Amino acid sequence: MVMDFESNYDIAASAQFIHTHNFNRVALQFPDNLLKDSTRVVTALRKRLLSLKKIDVSESGHEADVGLFVMADTAYGSCCVDEVGASHINVDCVIHYGHTCFSPTTNLPSFFVFGKASICVADCVESMSKYALTNSRPIMVLFGLEYAHSMQQIREALPESSMSCRLDPKPEVHFADVPSSVMFPSKDIKKIKRLQELACGCNGESGTTYSIGGLTWKLPQGQSMDDYLLFWIGLDDSAFANVVLTFNTCEIVRYDANENQMVTDLFQQRRILKRRYYLVERAKDANIVGILVGTLGVAGYLHIINQMKELITGAGKKAYTLVMGKPNPAKLANFPECDVFIYVSCAQTALLDSKEYLAPVITPFEAMIAFNRGSQWTGAYVMEFRDLINLPQMEAGDQGEEEARFSFLKGGYIEDFENQENVEEEREALALVNATEKALQLRNNFNALMKGNAKSGAEFLANRSYQGLTMPIENTSPEPYLIGRRGRASGYEDENNKQT
16 A cells, blocks of 8 residues: 555655755645645655665765645646745745646746556557547547556557457557656746657657647648547546647547546537637627736746737727636626636636626637637637747737727627727826717617727726725814724623613
8 A cells, every 4th residue: 555655646756856856945736635645745755755865875975854845725726836836935846746737837847746547458448449440540549647657558458459359450549648747947938849849759750749738749741630539538627628629620539437438429528619709709899808817837928918918909908917816706706897808827727617707708819819800710729828929919000990890799880999099198087087988889770879888997987886985085184083882792881881
């Protein structure tokens, strides 16, 4: 049992990583479901580091203690490395346990412990062979990182299963790889893709490299993912939803390792695309946009925030930036002036089911479709905001002079606000009154004018019937103080006097 525990949490590899790089302060980041094992992990890790330290002391003659700090209740998604929490204790690196999105870090090196979920290799290989028997196209096998430890066994057992099933010709099955469990920070977002190609050994080969959720693979030149069938080994979680949306044109099946069965009905996952398209149409009619910063550690987050600001202001809309960890309907309800929110986070936490929210929450990719005039959704979907950084942007001045746009939700033509109209005037107090008359105008079928929503937070506040408590300006003298009640709530002194 002890060996299984240490193997599941990669105690030996984690201690070797700390010892090799001479880290003195190490943060151990646990999700909520693994926090119960944190004390055992710390104890086992200390023992292994102590044995390595004795060897090091005998050779070098100097001794250094390693501080281990357990981190829980992360400010943002538990799948990302919590660099903000780690910076509070000034650590040298982070050991991340459990499910991860494998998003690149900005400042701290990280070591990922995926865990080792149980799987019946024989049943999985048999299901894969039967699936290959009914299809002639090549198969690409993707998997949850918790099953990475079993991939080598599945690869070795697949040829034998193909022979027993008398598959002729032999099925063409390709497996994605996990390049490394170690990640070093990269502040230059453009270098990350290059580092991934070097890590998977794709350097110098012609073809297309794909990377999603810590998995990396390369297709030969002239082939695309549309030519492959996708076989997913793992749970129906955020990592699988990321795969379904990214490769929505591919035929996908899922092998459920817990139930030992194939799942081919992915209708519910496919419906997500219809829901996302509806949110894009709602975002087009928005006037005030809130940018939700859902990460402060994923490399490139500052770049995409600035890019979203330029996109929003170029579309003639008002942008507000909100730093918020783990959004929920109650938190976002404090900003009723925002018509839509853009959630900047990792790929596996970017999709929020905003049915219970007052305003829709969209991704940066959906914002680029909604706020770029003339852009259309071709069906392709991009989850990683790092892939949006190098895309060409529309000039800010090109959108203001275009004709009215038809709104499918409002059933009529609508004219967007002019780009950043009278910025200096908005800073003046009288602009709050004037802006009300300049609000967006809509015409219905009966040519009756209808006022649209406010185009800034100040205008929204001016139009509200209740604007909060205000201090009287004419009377600046302090009010006389009053003596309050004395005693307990069960019976104050003045109440006792009345009873007697």
